[in-house]
Amino acid sequence: MKIEFVNLSRQYQAYHQYIDLQIQKTLTQSSFIMGEQVKALEKELQVYTKSPYVVACSSGTDALLLSLMTLGVQKGDEVITTPFSFFASSEVIAFLGARPVFVDIDEKTYNIDPLLIEEKITPRTKAILPVSLFGQVCDMDEINALALSYGLSVIEDASQSFGALYKQRKSCSLSELATTSFFPSKPLGCYGDGGAVFCQKEEHAQKISSLIKHGQTKRYEHRYIGLNARLDTIQAGVLLAKLPFLDDELKRRQEIAQYYSQNLKNCVVPMVSQDRESVFAQYSIRVQNRDQLISKLQELGIPTAVHYPIPLHLQEAFSYLGYRLGDFPVSERVSKEILSLPMSAFLLQEEQEYIIDHFNFLNS
Numbered sequence: 001m002k003i004e005f006v007n008l009s010r011q012y013q014a015y016h017q018y019i020d021l022q023i024q025k026t027l028t029q030s031s032f033i034m035g036e037q038v039k040a041l042e043k044e045l046q047v048y049t050k051s052p053y054v055v056a057c058s059s060g061t062d063a064l065l066l067s068l069m070t071l072g073v074q075k076g077d078e079v080i081t082t083p084f085s086f087f088a089s090s091e092v093i094a095f096l097g098a099r100p101v102f103v104d105i106d107e108k109t110y111n112i113d114p115l116l117i118e119e120k121i122t123p124r125t126k127a128i129l130p131v132s133l134f135g136q137v138c139d140m141d142e143i144n145a146l147a148l149s150y151g152l153s154v155i156e157d158a159s160q161s162f163g164a165l166y167k168q169r170k171s172c173s174l175s176e177l178a179t180t181s182f183f184p185s186k187p188l189g190c191y192g193d194g195g196a197v198f199c200q201k202e203e204h205a206q207k208i209s210s211l212i213k214h215g216q217t218k219r220y221e222h223r224y225i226g227l228n229a230r231l232d233t234i235q236a237g238v239l240l241a242k243l244p245f246l247d248d249e250l251k252r253r254q255e256i257a258q259y260y261s262q263n264l265k266n267c268v269v270p271m272v273s274q275d276r277e278s279v280f281a282q283y284s285i286r287v288q289n290r291d292q293l294i295s296k297l298q299e300l301g302i303p304t305a306v307h308y309p310i311p312l313h314l315q316e317a318f319s320y321l322g323y324r325l326g327d328f329p330v331s332e333r334v335s336k337e338i339l340s341l342p343m344s345a346f347l348l349q350e351e352q353e354y355i356i357d358h359f360n361f362l363n364s
């Protein structure tokens, strides 16, 4: 058997008539930049998440950058975030000349530990940027309360948690700003790069709408130094075609995750808090003999991935921040043991059985 880590071709086969129709519409109208599907998508995302304002943009990374830019984050500022994430969530802070200030994670959820945040707040702190990792929303109430009492902004990096629930509310609607990514393998993916920013305040949405087109307010009138960070019309069309199927896909992902967790042996399976529903952007377990398992599973046609092997404070690009091995022990331990298994709504039952049987045999 040869299993795909994320099976995007089966998904395309299932919805191809809707996707092809949307793409064809853009080709026929030749409205490649800021065509009508972009506005239509923003409206659908707004309805889906119940976030007051949504601006579609060019990627999850740019969505984060735009959020920090609209808050005016700059050189000398600090932003509190997690060291256990994809590089982009801290990269954007550093890109603007600000300092990522790391706080270790909760060993059960792998999200930033809210109890450790307060001691890292200084007069230079501008925002808290938690990441809802692997599809589970972080402790937003605790983080928002802390931010409110210190007058800080909160940006939820919901690149992996679009569609996830937190106390019956949707990820992306829970804080002053939130961002997501439509990278093809994310829970809601397009066919290239794409992203969105979710705002509670109209002024933020207006500024971001302008920042994505070189800070223009009107054609050739530039209020800000901005970016070229628009979402392509074709990508908006792909997302409009896929969005109606998302909830069914998320249900299926949750069933697959539950079946893994009930049957996998000798490993730490994901823990989802009672008051939330994960979308399982990754199904990640923890094992002791990771390297050996990875190569044996690979030989059997079972791909795996490590999210993430090096915590951000130990990345070469961040060496100037002065962090050292041992600074964030939970992130460091988890990064040595974490292992993601194939996950997509189109993973077949027989494929999952094959993965579980071979994993348990190799890991016994």
Ligand SMILES: *Cc1c(COP(=O)(O)O)cnc(C)c1O
Pocket (backbone or CB within 6 Å): 059, 060, 061, 062, 085, 086, 088, 089, 131, 157, 159, 160, 181, 182, 183, 193, 194, 195
């Ligand atoms: C994927 C991802 C991003 C970046 O999104 P892109 O669309 O690839 O730029 C940022 N943060 C997290 C946590 C991600 O998983």
